[in-house]
Amino acid sequence: MGKKVLMKGNEVIAEAAIRAGCKHYFGYPITPQSDISHYMAKQLPLIGGAFVQAESEIAAINMLYGAAGAGARAMTSSSSPGISLKQEGISYMSCAELPAVVVNIVRCGPGLGGILPAQGDYFQAVKGGGHGDYKMVVLAPASLQELYELTVEAFNIADKYRILTMIMGDGNLGQMMEPIEFKDKEDIYEANKSWATTGTQMKREHNTVTSIYIEAEVLEAHNNKLQSKYTEIASKEVRVEEYNTENADIIVTAYGTVARILKNVIKNAAKEGIKVGLIRPITLWPFPSEAFARNAEHTKAFLSVELSAGQMVEDVRLAVNGKKPVYFYGRTGGMIPTENEILKKIKDILEKQGG
Amino acid sequence: MAVVFDRPHALVDVSMHYCPGCTHGTIHRLVAEVLDELGIEGTTIGVSPVGCAYNNYLYFNCDMQQAAHGRAPAVATGIKRVHPDKTVFTYQGDGDLAAIGTAEIVHAAARGEKITTVFINNAIYGMTSGQMAPTSLVGQVTTTSPYGRKPELQGYPIKVSEMLSTLTGAAFVERVSMHDIKNIRNAKKAIKKAFQVQQKGYGFSIVEVLSTCPTNWGKSPVESLKLIEDKMIPYYPLGNFKGADLEV
Amino acid sequence: MEHKIIIAGFGGQGILSAGKMLAYAGMLENKSVSWLPSYGPEMRGGTANCNVIITDEQVGSPIVNDATVLIAMNTPSLDKYESWVQPGGAIIVDSSLVNRQIKREDVTVYYIPATELAEQAGNSTFANIYLLGKLIGHTNLIKPESFEASLYQTLREKYHHMIPAEMKILRDGMEYK
Incomplete structure (x- = not known):
């Protein structure tokens, strides 16, 4: 480990990507993630890579398609409205099995909405915002150290499974600064990319990167292959943090920066003798259902806290499967719940549960 | 005995799916001949469009990527930035390039992206069954302009070559036609030069090829070739708009 | 020891950079x-604020809505954040620019004409340093030597000649009664 540096979240993403071997980045300006572009524009030309400011989010994701199809580790980033525009390319890349990283520093919607932190893009990210049956691995870091490590990991997962990986954060994660300790050397998954379009050199059959399969039998077979890949990922790549869950009267859950507010709440609740546990999904897809199912055996209730009108809570309910009540507390529009608000909600629930 | 006519190596030996009288097949051959003559098949990556030529990755022997509708110039940009030493081309129709992909082609040209675009202008959407294209002529009857294209309702056809040639980043712009042997030879010369312009690093190059769509035009192949000459060329004049003097 | 700090004022007063140097x-x-900044369209000329947390334990949420110390460099910031300070906390005000008294009685208050004092010392842009000095003096949050080291490590070399003057202002701020 090197010495600590104080960096902004967005810059951490860019630096981590470069450390992971990403030399090609395509972006379009949108608040609150533009620092990623600024960093890439400065650094990539110095290491023989390329930064392209695309004419649109649509162009940027399609440049990513080309670069990933050409065998490079590449990335694009945006914020919610821009990610909506990228859905076309995300679906195409998923079908063509192109490995790459897409960053979404989420802001509040719907529509142009506002620029403040939000988590309203959960459905879009994990249920498939584009057309067809596909999945992305979605990583939701809560601290900048984790943001760094998961960004590197995002490239490894992408290459390992030939899948798109999304880093999902919010404006606070992108804008805040925390000390980071970078490793001297990253663990890079070395993928065999013999499928990539790098020029045949007249030495092999020509490669094709495509997402079109006109014949039904062929497309179904391709879909089955994608689905079995997703099944494998779901069994191997779940990441979750459990905190204080043993003997917890109630388990709260949140991802990203909201989970950090919950940790404060847990501390405050303990002072009042209330035992609160936390399940923090780190992969939003695959969702850590097992952690919820297991803890449903002993805890009295669950509370999902989100910067949305209630999205992840649906997956929590599926995982808990009716064993215990699942409650929801959310703020939208860029409003952030305070520790006191959440603690009050917890007390209300426990009173209802007779605890 | 000497072989005087053979399939170019860059063209795969399969039968193509195009309609009788369609000029796509010939244009594919011209591109493949150019790849052979320049000796660049092994270092070229092509991008297939959406439209009738959507699966021409089956026909070219070089590496190919298939792009979303209109996005081929963006995909090509991604490829070229990863492999600046390789030759990258897109093959796009008029709906793909001049409607849904207008932003992508304009900005690839504006950036002077070192790629080559072969632009097939047959004034109609072929694959989706004969709708009005951005290049459909005034008065042209299509499935979405059943009373003929009316300027007061549907505006005027876009002259892509003229428009792109105003951009500094576009190094080579030429319009050619497929309606007779002489013009087909000219078309090949222009396509070859466009690839050479890319190799020399001058910037973006595009060849607009006036082509037929007998099926959706409702004409015979011969009538279709005549229609290019009589109707299209008067509105879309042939010739070089930019880069004729570039040394390659 | 844990301190949750809000620094607020106009854009251009060195609000965000003061927070960064402290962190x-x-x-x-x-x-x-x-360190968590306000971000967005108010970046230029409008209000600016940042949240800084410094603690011996792990930082939980980076968001501060129960500050141990507030530095207010204009009246709108004081109006907005006065109630966000914990009972027993401290409010440090640039009284050159804030034209009212604090209403609360459960907090320690320092009125420092920082902009005027910094001007007298030769550079009005150091008002933020003056107030940071008081923050450090009041909380013993960090050693002034660490602040000096942070200046040397974060400022570009062409500004290093100004650091002794900044440190003098910081120490004056620490001792301001």
């Missing part, structure tokens, strides 16, 4: 730190 100094002392 950086905390990091140099191996404390857990976070």
Whole structure:
């Protein structure tokens, strides 16, 4: 480990990507993630890579398609409205099995909405915002150290499974600064990319990167292959943090920066003798259902806290499967719940549960 | 005995799916001949469009990527930035390039992206069954302009070559036609030069090829070739708009 | 020890950079730190604020809505954040620019004409340093030497000649009664 540096979240993403071997980045300006572009524009030309400011989010994701199809580790980033525009390319890349990283520093919607932190893009990210049956691995870091490590990991997962990986954060994660300790050397998954379009050199059959399969039998077979890949990922790549869950009267859950507010709440609740546990999904897809199912055996209730009108809570309910009540507390529009608000909600629930 | 006519190596030996009288097949051959003559098949990556030529990755022997509708110039940009030493081309129709992909082609040209675009202008959407294209002529009857294209309702056809040639980043712009042997030879010369312009690093190059769509035009192949000459060329004049003097 | 700090004022008063220098100094002392800015269209000329947390434990949420210390460099910031300070906390006000008294009685208050004092010392843009000095003096949050080291490490070399003057202002701020 090197010495600590104080960096902004967005810059951490860019630096981590470069450390992971990403030399090609395509972006379009949108608040609150533009620092990623600024960093890439400065650094990539110095290491023989390329930064392209695309004419649109649509162009940027399609440049990513080309670069990933050409065998490079590449990335694009945006914020919610821009990610909506990228859905076309995300679906195409998923079908063509192109490995790459897409960053979404989420802001509040719907529509142009506002620029403040939000988590309203959960459905879009994990249920498939584009057309067809596909999945992305979605990583939701809560601290900048984790943001760094998961960004590197995002490239490894992408290459390992030939899948798109999304880093999902919010404006606070992108804008805040925390000390980071970078490793001297990253663990890079070395993928065999013999499928990539790098020029045949007249030495092999020509490669094709495509997402079109006109014949039904062929497309179904391709879909089955994608689905079995997703099944494998779901069994191997779940990441979750459990905190204080043993003997917890109630388990709260949140991802990203909201989970950090919950940790404060847990501390405050303990002072009042209330035992609160936390399940923090780190992969939003695959969702850590097992952690919820297991803890449903002993805890009295669950509370999902989100910067949305209630999205992840649906997956929590599926995982808990009716064993215990699942409650929801959310703020939208860029409003952030305070520790006191959440603690009050917890007390209300426990009173209802007779605890 | 000497072989005087053979399939170019860059063209795969399969039968193509195009309609009788369609000029796509010939244009594919011209591109493949150019790849052979320049000796660049092994270092070229092509991008297939959406439209009738959507699966021409089956026909070219070089590496190919298939792009979303209109996005081929963006995909090509991604490829070229990863492999600046390789030759990258897109093959796009008029709906793909001049409607849904207008932003992508304009900005690839504006950036002077070192790629080559072969632009097939047959004034109609072929694959989706004969709708009005951005290049459909005034008065042209299509499935979405059943009373003929009316300027007061549907505006005027876009002259892509003229428009792109105003951009500094576009190094080579030429319009050619497929309606007779002489013009087909000219078309090949222009396509070859466009690839050479890319190799020399001058910037973006595009060849607009006036082509037929007998099926959706409702004409015979011969009538279709005549229609290019009589109707299209008067509105879309042939010739070089930019880069004729570039040394390659 | 844990301090949750809000620094607020107009854009251009060095609000965000004051917070960064503080967080950086905390990091140099191996404390857990976070810095969270307000961001968006108000960046130029409007209000600016940042949240800084410096703690011996792990930083939880980087968001501060129960501050131990507030530095208010204009009246709108004081109006907005006065009620966000914990009972027993401190409010440090640039009285050159804030034209009213604090209403609360459960907090320690320092009125420092920082902009005027910094001007007298030769550079009005150091008002933020003056107030940071008081923050450090009041809380003993970090050592002034760490702050000095953070200046040397974060400022570009062409500004290093100004650091002795900044440190003098910081120490004056620490001792301001």
